[in-house]
Amino acid sequence: MASLRDSELRRPPAGAGVLRESVTETIRRAMFEELAESGYARMSMEAVTRRAGVGKAALYRRWPSKEAMVVELVSEAAAAHIPTTTDSGSLHGDVERFLHETLRALRHPLVGRIIPDLLAESARSTSLHDALHHAVLGPRRAAVATLLDRATVRGELPPDIDTGLATDLFGAPLYFRMLAAGGPTDAAYVRRLTHAVVAAVAASR
Numbered sequence: 601m602a603s604l605r606d607s608e609l610r611r612p613p614a615g616a617g618v619l620r621e622s623v624t625e626t627i628r629r630a631m632f633e634e635l636a637e638s639g640y641a642r643m644s645m646e647a648v649t650r651r652a653g654v655g656k657a658a659l660y661r662r663w664p665s666k667e668a669m670v671v672e673l674v675s676e677a678a679a680a681h682i683p684t685t686t687d688s689g690s691l692h693g694d695v696e697r698f699l700h701e702t703l704r705a706l707r708h709p710l711v712g713r714i715i716p717d718l719l720a721e722s723a724r725s726t727s728l729h730d731a732l733h734h735a736v737l738g739p740r741r742a743a744v745a746t747l748l749d750r751a752t753v754r755g756e757l758p759p760d761i762d763t764g765l766a767t768d769l770f771g772a773p774l775y776f777r778m779l780a781a782g783g784p785t786d787a788a789y790v791r792r793l794t795h796a797v798v799a800a801v802a803a804s805r
Contacts, residue, residue, distance in 0.1 A: 627652045627659060628673050636713040640670065640721040640728075667728055674718070675735035681705035685743050691751035691801070696794040698747065698770055703785055706778045716779055744770045748801070757802055765804040769797050 630652035634643050645659050645666055652658075663669035683701040688694050705711065722729035744767045751757045757766075773793060777783055 623654060623658055624662065627654060627662070628676075631669060631673055632677075632710055632714070635670065635717070636710045639717045640666075643670075645669070667725075667731065670718075671728070671731040671735055674714075674732065678736040679739060682739050682743050685746045687750060691747070691754070691756045692794060692798050694747045694751070695770065695797050695801075696790065698744070699774055699790050699793060699797070702771060702774055703778070703790065706774070712779055715775075740771065741767050758805060760805055761801065762804045766801045769800050769804065773797065 627648065631643075631648050634648050634651050638647065643666065645656065648669075649656050649659055659669065663672065681701070681704075683698045685694075688697055706715075718728075718732065722732055745763065747770075748757065748761070748763060748766055752759055752761075773796070774785075777785060777789075783789075
């Protein structure tokens with residue numbers, strides 16, 4: 601009997617992990633929908649609980665504040681869409697793939713409503729700016745640095761390029777096109793942009 605009780609004690613509670621993850625996923629969806637609809641400044645933990653259909657304790661057990669919740673969930677979503685760094689064989693190929701993968705992420709229906717709002721709010725909040733920069737921009741810039749280092753080793757780039765400027769060039773034109781200026785982002789545009797980015801990166805000394 602003792603060994604049976606020990607076995608039962610070691611066994612994880614049936615369904616407990618699944619339940620917790622299902623609640624987290626419900627909250628995650630509600631948070632993104634609320635963020636897109638209301639904006640960061642107007643969004644509240646209470647509004648997320650109402651939309652998710654959960655109690656306040658479900659949120660506060662996971663995050664101590666609205667900022668912590670937004671940073672963690674946005675960071676997780678961004679991490680799932682970091683462009684791959686597999687070697688295509690050339691800087692041109694790496695840039696083109698990076699742009700296509702970034703474009704695919706930016707086309708999500710909620711992204712165009714969330715990113716501009718968070719950028720604006722980050723300009724007013726140092727803590728939000730620093731947290732998002734570290735968790736969201738940091739991994740993307742690290743991925744670009746990998747591509748630039750590889751191109752330098754191949755001899756496609758001079759060793760004295762301005763890495764910070766070159767990294768900006770990978771994403772900034774496409775973000776501006778998608779989230780501010782508007783205009784076509786078809787395959788022909790990506791091809792032209794790829795040539796422009798490669799030339800600009802090589803000239804960023």
